[in-house]
Amino acid sequence: MIRPEAGNPPSAVDPTASRDIARAVAELRQLLGDRLSTAEAVLHQHGIDESYHPPHPPDAVAFVSSTEEVAAVVGVCAKHRCPVIPFGAGTSLEGHIAALHGGVSLDLSGLDRILEIHPDDLDCRVEAGVTRQSLNRSLAEHGLFFPVDPGAEATLGGMAATGASGTNAVRYGTFRENVLGLTVVTAEGRVIRTGGRARKSSAGYDLTRLMIGSEGTLGVITELQVRVHGLPEQIAAAVCPFQTLEGAVRTAVETIQSGVPVARMELLNEAAIDASNRYSQRQDPVAPTLFLEFHGSPAGVEEQADAVQELATENGGRGFRWATDAQERKALWHARHHCYWACLALKPGAKGWPTDVCVPVSCLADAILKAQEDIEEHDLLAPIVGHVGDGNFHLSFVLDPEDKDEMARAQEVNRRMVERALAVGGTATGEHGVGYGKISWVEKQHGEGVEWMRSIKRALDPLNILNPGKVIHL
Numbered sequence: 001m002i003r004p005e006a007g008n009p010p011s012a013v014d015p016t017a018s019r020d021i022a023r024a025v026a027e028l029r030q031l032l033g034d035r036l037s038t039a040e041a042v043l044h045q046h047g048i049d050e051s052y053h054p055p056h057p058p059d060a061v062a063f064v065s066s067t068e069e070v071a072a073v074v075g076v077c078a079k080h081r082c083p084v085i086p087f088g089a090g091t092s093l094e095g096h097i098a099a100l101h102g103g104v105s106l107d108l109s110g111l112d113r114i115l116e117i118h119p120d121d122l123d124c125r126v127e128a129g130v131t132r133q134s135l136n137r138s139l140a141e142h143g144l145f146f147p148v149d150p151g152a153e154a155t156l157g158g159m160a161a162t163g164a165s166g167t168n169a170v171r172y173g174t175f176r177e178n179v180l181g182l183t184v185v186t187a188e189g190r191v192i193r194t195g196g197r198a199r200k201s202s203a204g205y206d207l208t209r210l211m212i213g214s215e216g217t218l219g220v221i222t223e224l225q226v227r228v229h230g231l232p233e234q235i236a237a238a239v240c241p242f243q244t245l246e247g248a249v250r251t252a253v254e255t256i257q258s259g260v261p262v263a264r265m266e267l268l269n270e271a272a273i274d275a276s277n278r279y280s281q282r283q284d285p286v287a288p289t290l291f292l293e294f295h296g297s298p299a300g301v302e303e304q305a306d307a308v309q310e311l312a313t314e315n316g317g318r319g320f321r322w323a324t325d326a327q328e329r330k331a332l333w334h335a336r337h338h339c340y341w342a343c344l345a346l347k348p349g350a351k352g353w354p355t356d357v358c359v360p361v362s363c364l365a366d367a368i369l370k371a372q373e374d375i376e377e378h379d380l381l382a383p384i385v386g387h388v389g390d391g392n393f394h395l396s397f398v399l400d401p402e403d404k405d406e407m408a409r410a411q412e413v414n415r416r417m418v419e420r421a422l423a424v425g426g427t428a429t430g431e432h433g434v435g436y437g438k439i440s441w442v443e444k445q446h447g448e449g450v451e452w453m454r455s456i457k458r459a460l461d462p463l464n465i466l467n468p469g470k471v472i473h474l
Contacts, residue, residue, distance in 0.1 A: 018117045021102055024082035025060045028104065028109060031072060035063040046085075046105040049092045051353035052401045054436060056098035058085060058105040065110040067183055067222040069192055074220060075189025077104055077465055085467050086216035088129065088158030091150075093354050094329070094435030096215050098161060101467040108157055111222060114138050123180060123197055125225045128157025130272075141387035144228045147172035150431065151340075155222045162433035163213030167336075170256070170389030171263040171295070172229065175430070184211055187461040194372070197225060210456070215433055216467040218460045235263075236305055237329035238322035240312045241287035245269055245372060247316035248288040249365040252388040254311050256361050260304050264293035265389035266336050269372065271395075272343065272383035276335035279342030280297035281372035285319065291336045292322075293329075298472050343383050343396045353397035353413050358430030361391045367426075368393055378409040392430035434471045442472060 017152075037043075037427075038060050047057030062073050077084045083103025090097060099105060111127035114135060117122060119142040126135060131153050136145050148159060150166035160182070165174035172178065184207075194207040197231050211219060242248040267290055268276070271298055274286050280304045290312070294304040301324070309320045323329055335342075340454025359367045368384060375395070377381045386393025394419065397410045418428050418441055428441035443450050453472050464474060 008194065011326050018081055019083070019101075019103075020080040021082045021104075024077050024080035024104065027076050028060065028062055028073060032062055032069075034421050035065075037061045037063070037215070043105075045090065046097065047099050047306060049095060049097055051093045051437075052096070052353045052399070053095040053098060054401075054437075056095075056100050056162060058083075058099035059102045060089075061107055063107045063110055068327045069113075070106065070108070070111075070185045070222050071189045071191050071218055072187050073106060073186065078188055078463060080177070081463050083465050083467060083468050084220070086157070086161065086214075086220050088161070089131065089150035089153060091154045091189050091436065092158065092162060093107060093432045094243065094429075094437035096358075096433060096467075096470060098155065098436065098469075100253065102435060103465070106220060108220075108222070109155065111157070115223070116144060117144075117228075118197070119144060121197065122228050122230070123225060125223060126156055126227055128160075128222050128224065129155050131155050132159070139228055140231070141195075143231050145231050146178070146228050147176055147228060148175050154352050156224050156226065160212055160221050160224055161215050163431065165340070165392070165431045167232075167264045167266060167293075167389070169387060169388060169392075169431075170224055170265055171261060174264055176209060178227045179208060179212060179224060180227060181225035182208050182221050184219040184221055186219050187463065191222075192219075195225060213433065215435065215470050217457060218466065218470050226279075232263075234301045235329065236294045236301045236322050236324045237332045238292040238294070238305055238308065238320065239289060239332045240292075240309070240317040241273075241285040241289045242312070242399060243287070243316035243318065244371060245288040246365060249368050249388060251290060251308070251312045251315045253361050253364055254315070255308050258307065258311070260307050261294075261296070262274075262292055262304065262308065262389060263295040264291070264375070265387070266291040267368075267384070267386045267388045267393065268335060269384040270384050271381070272339055273335060273415045275342040275383055276339060279345045280334060280338060282335065283387035286402040287331075289335070290317075291333055296333055298324075301407040312373055324392065339383070339385050340396060341469070343398050347381060347398045349400075350398045351401055351411060351414050353399060354394050354432070355397070356392060356394040356430050356432050357418055357426055357428060358390070358392040359421050359424055359426035361426040363426070364388060364391050367417070367420055367424075374413045374416050378413050380406070380409055382410070382413065382414060387430075390430075391426070436469050437470065439473055
């Protein structure tokens with residue numbers, strides 16, 4: 001079977017013979033009792049994510065309920081050189097949770113307590129298994145919300161580990177900008193705390209941000225101190241179809257360059273809108289479409305919407321609609337929220353390969369237009385969606401991984417897209433992370449800097465037990 005670049009699992013540093021997984025599992029069963037599972041269905045669930053990547057189930061799944069239990073489990077695994085793969089909700093897209101070398105999947109979903117909320121300081125402390133929606137339900141009682149929204153009902157620990165962002169990043173930043181501190185279990189089973197509640201610090205190395213995007217390869221995140229924001233006085237949603245894809249992208253770029261503080265700005269091309277119409281039996285115009293959201297005072301929201309409508313009209317936008325009522329806003333955003341599943345439904349039985357890049361905003365139009373040309377040239381089904389306000393867009397390949405020719409064509413389109421992004425100073429992944437699916441692109445993007453990453457990995461995880469085979473080759 002042909003896989004995209006870096007799709008074949010790399011070898012672990014330590015020979016398999018040096019690992020005693022069976023003994024680790026036996027000891028963990030004594031520690032956790034029936035919260036240590038080896039049931040086939042449970043193993044399968046913990047070895048597969050939401051993408052086309054094939055399952056790589058672990059040897060056991062440990063369901064933990066506290067930082068102390070995580071430390072104990074990691075300590076046992078370190079003693080026997082048994083791989084540990086942190087697991088949140090399983091919504092990742094690049095094989096992050098695959099047990100490439102066997103081992104124990106560390107299910108953190110039981111760490112689901114909201115520990116502290118400080119409304120006056122706009123921060124809170126949560127355990128890693130708390131999901132963004134459950135957090136926002138609690139924050140709403142205080143007139144607050146946590147803005148990082150990757151779309152899936154992900155856990156905050158998983159979002160931190162993958163460096164998630166999503167639809168609100170254009171205004172509120174990514175997870176990296178919204179975390180203040182972490183509690184982390186090291187590869188030896190020790191507990192350390194990074195950062196704090198202060199909004200800035202110049203005290204030593206920034207260990208908090210070292211962990212963001214590390215994908216469980218440097219430590220296991222068990223608690224997070226995060227920034228929260230006041231709920232906007234008013235929220236307005238808007239939708240505008242365009243005559244051309246170029247016009248839609250140009251509007252997005254000009255909106256950012258004009259300084260309009262848009263909260264969300266999403267793009268769906270014709271293929272994505274068509275998929276949504278078929279999936280939800282809607283009648284939206286099959287055209288490149290921008291979905292927007294504005295936050296602020298009633299007067300400010302209206303001013304923002306008017307400014308974007310003027311830009312859209314100049315670029316071929318037709319039928320600009322905006323609404324402040326919650327139900328109307330939900331209806332306007334429907335196509336974007338259900339896009340991934342709608343795309344998969346276009347080809348029953350197929351798998352999804354969502355891939356992403358991020359480029360400087362001024363390079364966005366060229367990157368998206370050339371990607372669409374490549375899709376058409378290679379006769380592929382790959383709707384385009386994007387968080388275009390920050391230069392991030394996705395191709396959602398819908399394909400059969402067993403079809404070697406189709407996979408080869410998709411691989412070529414992805415290669416061209418990533419190389420164009422790197423050529424203009426962009427990145428091989430804006431928010432999906434690396435897993436094992438994008439390792440080769442990380443090395444191409446960072447060059448000699450990858451050796452620094454290897455040095456950090458070897459220093460913090462000398463036995464290579466923390467999610468081995470991910471982020472970088474050792």
